[in-house]
Amino acid sequence: MANPITAPRGTRDLLPEDGPVWDRVEEVARDLSRRYALARIGTPLFERVELFARGLGESSDAVEKEMFRVSGARGSEEERAEWALRPEPTAGIVRAYVEHGMHVRPGPLRLWMIGPMFRYARPQAGRYREFRQWDVEVIGDPGPMVDAELLELGARFYHELGLADVVAHLNSIGDAKCRPAYRDALVDYFGAHEDRLTDDSRRRLRINPLRVLDDKALDVELAAGAPRAIEHLCDECRAHFDLLRELLDTLGVNHVIDHRLVRGLDYYTRTSFEYYVAGREGQQEAIGGGGRYDGLVELLGGRPTPGIGFGIGLDRTILALEEQSIVTPDSEPLVAIVSSEPDFARRLEVAGRLRDAGLAVRRPLRRARAGRSSWVATAWSCATWPVGSNVSYPSTSCRAPSGNRGDPAHPLPSQVQWRPRSVPTPAVSWAPARSGRGSRSPAGCIGAATTGT
Numbered sequence: 001m002a003n004p005i006t007a008p009r010g011t012r013d014l015l016p017e018d019g020p021v022w023d024r025v026e027e028v029a030r031d032l033s034r035r036y037a038l039a040r041i042g043t044p045l046f047e048r049v050e051l052f053a054r055g056l057g058e059s060s061d062a063v064e065k066e067m068f069r070v071s072g073a074r075g076s077e078e079e080r081a082e083w084a085l086r087p088e089p090t091a092g093i094v095r096a097y098v099e100h101g102m103h104v105r106p107g108p109l110r111l112w113m114i115g116p117m118f119r120y121a122r123p124q125a126g127r128y129r130e131f132r133q134w135d136v137e138v139i140g141d142p143g144p145m146v147d148a149e150l151l152e153l154g155a156r157f158y159h160e161l162g163l164a165d166v167v168a169h170l171n172s173i174g175d176a177k178c179r180p181a182y183r184d185a186l187v188d189y190f191g192a193h194e195d196r197l198t199d200d201s202r203r204r205l206r207i208n209p210l211r212v213l214d215d216k217a218l219d220v221e222l223a224a225g226a227p228r229a230i231e232h233l234c235d236e237c238r239a240h241f242d243l244l245r246e247l248l249d250t251l252g253v254n255h256v257i258d259h260r261l262v263r264g265l266d267y268y269t270r271t272s273f274e275y276y277v278a279g280r281e282g283q284q285e286a287i288g289g290g291g292r293y294d295g296l297v298e299l300l301g302g303r304p305t306p307g308i309g310f311g312i313g314l315d316r317t318i319l320a321l322e323e324q325s326i327v328t329p330d331s332e333p334l335v336a337i338v339s340s341e342p343d344f345a346r347r348l349e350v351a352g353r354l355r356d357a358g359l360a361v362r363r364p365l366r367r368a369r370a371g372r373s374s375w376v377a378t379a380w381s382c383a384t385w386p387v388g389s390n391v392s393y394p395s396t397s398c399r400a401p402s403g404n405r406g407d408p409a410h411p412l413p414s415q416v417q418w419r420p421r422s423v424p425t426p427a428v429s430w431a432p433a434r435s436g437r438g439s440r441s442p443a444g445c446i447g448a449a450t451t452g453t
């Protein structure tokens with residue numbers, strides 16, 4: 001046998017048993033996007049390197065260290081060096097906003113997307129080279145009401161998934177008017193303690209002093225004594241922040257002020273936030289984060305337009321759900337066509353009718369090989385129970401599906417009462433079954449259908 005080829009480091013396959021929890025988180029994100037009147041937007045998985053360099057900042061980790069450059073097999077040297085897989089969606093969305101002249105639409109524009117992002121970081125638990133985000137952006141609203149609305153939306157997402165103890169860390173990093181004075185204060189403070197900084201922080205101090213606060217290895221005492229952004233806000237930024245906090249209290253959004261929260265991307269102004277599971281701040285990275293970017297549209301060639309958004313890390317959200325043992329219910333029940341009827345066309349026709357009625361239909365599972373997990377065997381017994389015949393079970397470990405058609409736990413789904421349309425349909429009888437259950441099952445089997453005699 002040839003050597004098997006493995007997935008690239010830092011990526012993961014989504015296996016059938018992972019489906020239900022991914023379906024669930026994406027379903028909650030989509031449903032909330034609908035309920036918050038957000039419109040879907042899609043942008044390419046790769047963009048010009050310049051977009052990220054300009055938008056996120058040359059000194060951001062995402063650009064400086066983690067950019068996934070892509071090249072076409074052909075094309076000029078210049079063209080080949082030009083693109084990168086997107087490390088985050090905001091820059092691409094704002095690029096699309098400017099490119100399509102979306103400022104003329106009735107605003108503010110409320111947008112969402114779900115998709116993969118790519119960062120070439122050292123893989124570790126919860127840090128992948130390919131990961132998925134639910135992203136929300138509102139472009140054209142200066143806040144702070146919309147800031148509170150989005151912070152509440154993120155918190156609601158975790159709540160609706162059943163994730164407990166989520167807390168939003170909040171800070172304001174000011175704007176172009178007041179941030180320079182804050183930067184100077186940081187340079188003075190950390191400059192006086194350079195010997196206590198890591199090499200990385202010393203470098204950050206020169207390029208982007210705010211990001212020294214972001215250094216996980218920063219001396220705790222030194223960090224505690226550092227100048228605080230909210231103490232350097234101008235009157236407008238201060239008023240914005242105070243009103244936001246008031247609104248969050250009114251809405252009951254669990255939040256704390258985090259003076260070290262500066263975010264890793266350069267486009268942020270004023271409101272910055274990250275979601276954590278309380279008590280896991282040290283061990284785990286943020287499960288989501290975002291903030292205001294009032295200068296980004298202009299930076300990317302548009303008119304001065306405020307914006308705010310967040311990205312929720314779906315991979316990390318799922319890890320957090322698993323840590324809290326939150327089990328996702330089985331997805332769509334499965335019904336399998338079973339028949340002693342040798343006419344395949346007839347079987348397929350019945351399958352089509354049941355699908356018309358909204359049911360999921362598949363062919364019976366093949367017999368599980370010894371050593372395979374038991375749900376395979378269980379689902380097999382369920383899927384192949386032939387109604388009204390006495391064919392024996394294929395595996396002794398299988399549980400018998402209930403032959404009782406009136407089983408209240410598994411009533412005949414009302415959708416099965418379909419009416420024939422143009423083609424004459426064979427009669428379908430129905431045997432409810434109990435098997436095919438279990439949290440890791442790809443789908444619960446609710447019964448077996450067979451063509452009539």
Ligand code: HAM
Pocket residue numbers: 087088089090119121126127128129130131132133135136137264285286287288289290291292293308309310311312313314315316
């Ligand atoms: P971000 O904080 O870089 O923000 O990413 C948002 C979330 O994506 C993080 O909180 C984390 O849950 C997840 N994430 C980031 N990197 C990884 C990784 N390597 N592996 C797994 N999950 C990861 C942004 O991307 C901004 N675009 C958010 C935003 C939208 N700001 C304004 N609008």
